[in-house]
Every structure is written in structure tokens, then in C-alpha cells.
Amino acid sequence: MNCYRHRDRVAVGVCAACGKALCGDECAHDGAHGLHCDASCARRLRRREARGDAPVSPVWSLLLVALGVALLVYGYRYSEWTMSVPNLLGMLFVWYGAVLLLQRMARRGADDAPPP
Ligand SMILES: [Zn+2]
Ligand SMILES: [Zn+2]
Structure with missing residues (x-):
């Protein structure tokens, strides 16, 4: 991989x-908030830090949703009541995972506005 500006130099x-x-x-x-290429990216990193959003990996929210769906399937298959514990837990997990995903998407939309 080479530098985006200097094609003959190896990127670090x-x-x-x-x-x-x-x-x-x-x-x-090298800044306090990580490696950056210019002032506008440094600003972006600073802003991200100021909002205090430690980047939540999307894997976690997807995992939550998957776990919730698994619980729902399990609940529907093995339980006589619709409102059994696995079902309620499953719904909670799916809901929470979806909220996390939506939050992340909203944030990303604000962050990565098209460059001028
Ligand atoms: Zn360069
Ligand atoms: Zn940059």
C-alpha cells in the first residue's frame, strides 16, 4: 500500500x-485522537471524541439481534406460551440491537457528509 498523495512512498x-x-x-x-491526513480530518476526529461515542462495533449489535432471533425461534418452538421468558428476552435483544444499529447509522450519516 502506498501513500495516497505520493504514489512512490510506502504508507505507514x-x-x-x-x-x-x-x-x-x-x-x-499523529494526533491525540489517532493518525490523520489533514486539519479537517483532525477536526473530525476531535469532534467524534467530543461527542464521546466510543465506536461500538456493529458486530455486537448484529450479535444481539441474532441472539434475540434465536431465542424467539427457540421460544416459539418449545414453549406453549407466547409470553415465555425466551420470547420476552428475544424481543428485548432484537429491539436493543436494532436501536444500536440505528444509532450507529444516524451517527455515520452525520459524520461522513460528502466532502465539499
Ligand atoms: Zn505522502
Ligand atoms: Zn483523512
Whole structure:
């Protein structure tokens, strides 16, 4: 992988905000919030930090939804009552996972507005 600006230089890392490959000579700037390529990306990283959103991996929310669905399936198959414990837990998990996913999508939309 080579630097996005200097095609002949090997990249030492990628910008934490936009993901561009950066060379160690002049493109990679190491800030308090991670590697970044220019001032606008540094601002973006700072803003992200200010909002305090530790990036929640989407894997966790997907895992929650999957677990919830599994519980629902289990509940419907092996239980006589619709409102059994597995069903209620399953609904809770699906709901919580969906909320996490939606929050993440909303955040991402705000973050990655098309560059001017
Ligand atoms: Zn960048
Ligand atoms: Zn470079």
C-alpha cells in the first residue's frame, strides 16, 4: 500500500477519519485522537471524541439481534406460551440491537457528509 498523495512512498498507516493511506514522511500526522491526513480530518476526529461515542462495533449489535432471533425461534418452538421468558428476552435483544444499529447509522450519516 502506498501513500495516497505520493504514489512512490510506502504508507505507514491510514487516516483514522477518512481511511486514506499515508506515508510517514509528511502525510501522516499523529494526533491525540489517532493518525490523520489533514486539519479537517483532525477536526473530525476531535469532534467524534467530543461527542464521546466510543465506536461500538456493529458486530455486537448484529450479535444481539441474532441472539434475540434465536431465542424467539427457540421460544416459539418449545414453549406453549407466547409470553415465555425466551420470547420476552428475544424481543428485548432484537429491539436493543436494532436501536444500536440505528444509532450507529444516524451517527455515520452525520459524520461522513460528502466532502465539499
Ligand atoms: Zn483523512
Ligand atoms: Zn505522502
